[in-house]
Amino acid sequence: MKRIITILLLGVTGYFVADAVFSIPFGVDKLNIAKEYLLNSPEELKVANTVTAVVVNFRGFDTLGEVTVLFLAATGLGSILFRRRKYHTGLNPQREAPQASRIVQVGGKLLFPLILLLGAYVFIHGHLTPGGGFQGGVIIATGYLLLLVSFRKFAVKHSSLTWVEAVAGVTFAGIGLTGLVFGKDFLENFLPTGVLNSLLSGGIVGIIYVAVGFKVASELTGILDTMLSIKVEVDEENEEN
């Protein structure tokens, strides 16, 4: 009986899928919206990277929602994991783990600025090259992860992270609201668009991606620090290390 139902259901699904596939005429370009994006983003917005134009400009409201989801995830994770910590000191709570070797420490110190530079490059050039605020922010967070793993005494300040995050988020929403002042829609471009393929092009896209980069970097750094600082058992004797 079960098999007959399964076969019937499969047959019904297959019929409708086949129907939908055969009803599209062969060889006809159906991608009207995509064509619109491809034509508009270099010409009107002067954004070389069409993906960025779609993500930040045409669907900027959606990206604002995504950033909010990320913020909620970071906050939720922090509030769940924070209870596991019996105490919070200025030290990196991962100090129970063995100290990383001196080679790793020196290398981490040397690599950290390079990683920051790469992350900043990725999110500043988000409207010109592949990449953008989210990717650049993640790269910066990996730099902080390197320091957190290398040094037992390294700890990030959650208060300053929260400030960076808040300022970045307010910048994102504030740019959208400023557009309303100039008589445009929410998150519509109101700045001069500049020349295609130059760094100062694309109007608000670049500014928004810088803000997104800072926001993602601070949120992910906070998440990493919180996750590294989970302590299941507290050993009172080893506290002075």
Added chain:
Amino acid sequence: METILEILGVIFISIGAAFLLLGSIGILRMPDVYSRLQAGTKASTLGTLGMLLGIGFFEPAWFLKIFIIMIFVILSNPISSHSIARGSCRSGIKPKLKETVNAYRDAMESCEESIKKDDK
């Protein structure tokens, strides 16, 4: 002038590709973690550097960026393999080669000493 640069680029890219090939063969053929790491790290570092240098000769305008990438590879590749080797030593993986090889035995002893020192 351009042809000389292109010839140099081809030479360096071939050197890099050869070293990458040897490194991957080494990773497949070597018996244990440490010798695999050695094959992987040394060969892949040199191979990547050769490739990058070759690309730099092909496109001289990119040379500064490629130089920065090369510095990054030179710094990060040996450090990461060092920490992998240290981690595997600390978790008690023994090399499969003969105990009579003096250099290996000394290295394992110094590793164990460093573990003891860290545990204090």
